[in-house]
Amino acid sequence: MRITLDRFPDGKRMALTMSYDDGLYHDRRLVEIMNRYGIRGTFHLNSGKLGTQDYLEKGEIASLYEGHEISAHSVTHPFLPFIPKEQAVQELLNDRLALEELTGYPVRGMSYPFGSWDASVVSMLDSVGIEYARTVDSHGTFRMPENFQLWSPTCHHHDMIGHAERWLHDNRVFPTMALLYVWGHSFEFERENNWELLEQFGELAGNREDVWYATNMEIVQYSKALKALRFSASGELVHNPSALNVWINADGRVREIPGGSTVDLREAGK
Structure with missing residues (x-):
């Protein structure tokens, strides 16, 4: 019998997740647009900056990101490879502790602050309960990661339209599951005055019956269950x-x- 482990939930071949960092107030507009198009994602937050200038308030976190995932990004956003390992451990554990108080569920994922990591940082993730960690090293493909603790996205949102068009057009010839993973910062839409890019992406890739819209952790959990x-x-x-x-x-x-x-x-x- 020929068996292939190449299906997302409900037998779908395509999945989409989005991943945004820092937790600035521009996430309010970002989430509203994503929700309108049925797109789900993960928001990596610096708990130590919440409630300060330009950042979201702690009291709005759970309701704003309902239906999405809240994930770690360290307490203060340091370059993790350039601080003592003991401090790096504290940055991640304390971020988890603070975010779990706000969310009411285990926070077991992260994105690397500044996209910066080294072998020492990766080696400590298991000990602080981190199951996945996103890099900023876009690879331009739709493959599933080999190592979730070095999970690289498909593209930054600057390039998401072209990648989404290829992902939708070529999906029938993909030999395996096709994951479109988009990352960025919500303040970039405001800074570059191109929120219409997100609207265009939503019209193109959102609200489709043949796509699984998932958070980062849902993809991790499903992949582990499939391989088990x-x-x-x-x-x-x-x-x-x-x-x-x-x-x-x-x-x-x-x-x-x-x-x-x-x-x-x-x-x-x-």
Whole structure:
């Protein structure tokens, strides 16, 4: 039996996530536009700057980002490779602690401040409970990451229209799942007076039935659940030990594997 692990939820081949840093007040307009087009994303916040000039207030964080993900970005936005490791640990742990007080859920992702990282920083992420970390090294493709703690995006939002057009046009020939990952800062739209770029992107890529709109952490969790599937030697039986439902391709048929279940792929399924 030919099995391919190449499907997002509901058997979709395409997914979109957006990722924005810092938590300035321009996020209010950004979130409103994203919500209008059904686009979801992750917002990496510096907890130590909330409530200061140009930054969001702590009291609005949970409601503003409802339906999206709040993620870490360090307390004070330092260059992590250039401070003592003990301070880097504190920057991330204390950011998690502060943001979790505001959100009411575990914060286990981050983006690197200034996009700056080295092997020492990456090596400590597990110990501070960080499951994924986004870089700023855009690769221009739609591939899934090999290492979620060095997760590079498809593109900055300056270039998202061209990438979205290619992502939508070429999706039927992608050999695997096609993830469009856009990153940026909301203040850039204001500084460059090009909020219409986001509106154009929403018209192009938003509110589509063939796209999974996800947060960064949802993509991480789904990917881990998909890779945790346990197959029999024949490939005809599959057990899903996770709590998430996942979808696979089995001999050309898309099959749902419910969380906690064992499925005989020879049988008819939905």
